[in-house]
Amino acid sequence: MSAKQLVLGAFEELTPSFISNGWPHERSDPAGFAGLPYWQELSRQLDAAGFDFLFFADALGYPMHEQVSPSGEVTFEIPDVVVREAVQFPVHDPLTIVSGLAATVERLGFVVTASTTAEHPFLLARRFASLDHLTAGRIGWNVVTSDMQTALVRLLGQTDVTPHDERYARADEFVDLTLKLWEGGWSDDAAVVDKATRVFTDPSKVHRITHEGRYFSLDGLFPVSPSLQRTPTLFQAGSSASGREFASRIAECVFIQERDPAQAARTVRDIRDRVERRGRDRDSVKIINSISVVVGATDEEAQAARRALTAAPSRDAMAALFLGWSGVNLLGLDPATPIDELSTEVGQTTLAMYQGQGATVGSVLDRLAETLGGTKITGTAEHAADEIETLARETDVDGFLIEHSYGGLATYREFIDGVMPLLRERGLLPAEPRGGTLRERLTGTPTPRLGPAHPGAGFRPGAGTAAYPGGAADPAAPPASAAAG
């Protein structure tokens, strides 16, 4: 059996320093991170190399932790190191950059995180649908319930941190409502644009959406005209049990961040089993693992480069990054505390990666710069290609997200020049970059639209599962089982 061709993404955030906290490294050049030229150049290089997409993670706030005084007063603190050493700070709004980049390159897709805990479904649906037009169907939404939950209380005025599993209940309803708007809002032939009759859009083909749920209510029309994909390609990140269950229902692509191949294989199998239990094809969901690749002319040179990268951030900066992702302030705990005794209502996946191994708070802190993030691959281009090939075969992932290391092009230079040609020679990447909308490119669907087994297809006009009290049923629409995609 020939090996499957891999999906490749670049893992970035609109911030000068990201997963490695490596901006003090001599190869890093973060000065231009806030402007278009920095990202346009990166997009051009990624596109020309055959990357499938550029992914912008997003943070609702920044690492901060709450403290309860002996009198019960709750205060919060932003560690100085966050601001001083640029730990996901400054961080800018990633959606604002997408159309500027899409205008620069023709094939590359763009995936952007947006939080179901912070956003409103109608506003989010409007923005992503607008971007689907502006990118010609090359936009994806990474659906997360979010780390950095304290920000929701302190910056957005929510009264309390929503408990972990309830965040996923809200996410379920959130995504359903956006699917109703994207898939059910307009019939395909609603646009008329006839000057003689003065009909721009046929009102009987723009359907009133009603929704009365536990978290959201809505009654009205979706104002964005139909775009190529309608629903942006749906990604999900967050590997807690409720995160995987959520992903199995709605995700087309799932991001994971596993360090250990055996654990990665278990996670992949578990997600595919859950997808199958939902009545979807277990292989239709593309699972993408996050990896950090450092390449050198020799293995020794690469090891030295890895050591220099690991030495770039301070211990406190790495602790602050861990705080943001997991909600656990390691620096405020006795270093002898067993990690297994800790729990979190924030990012359970991050904490879980350090549990079950007999580690203490102190030993985790000592290793954070080496370990935080996904699988580390360090060696010659040949070595990196071998490891990627083995990982793909042994874990059954469908692709990889290359993690920000030095920042900017330096992160990808040796990977593009040295590793990708080898992967291509071995048949692990297509000879010519794939094209089309992001959905077609990543999932191989025959059309830009969601596939018929996805719950979103059930919200289409005429599919019979959604209520459209104000809109005429569309007799021309195919039943969900025969719908496109």
Ligand SMILES: Cc1cc2nc3c(=O)[nH]c(=O)nc-3n(C[C@H](O)[C@H](O)[C@H](O)COP(=O)(O)O)c2cc1C
């Ligand atoms: C590859 C990858 C990308 C992620 N991107 C984000 C992100 O942009 N923003 C965010 O808040 N969390 C991100 N996460 C972290 C969590 O998925 C997310 O905070 C999640 O909602 C926490 O849920 P959990 O408890 O199921 O882990 C990412 C995780 C992975 C593996």
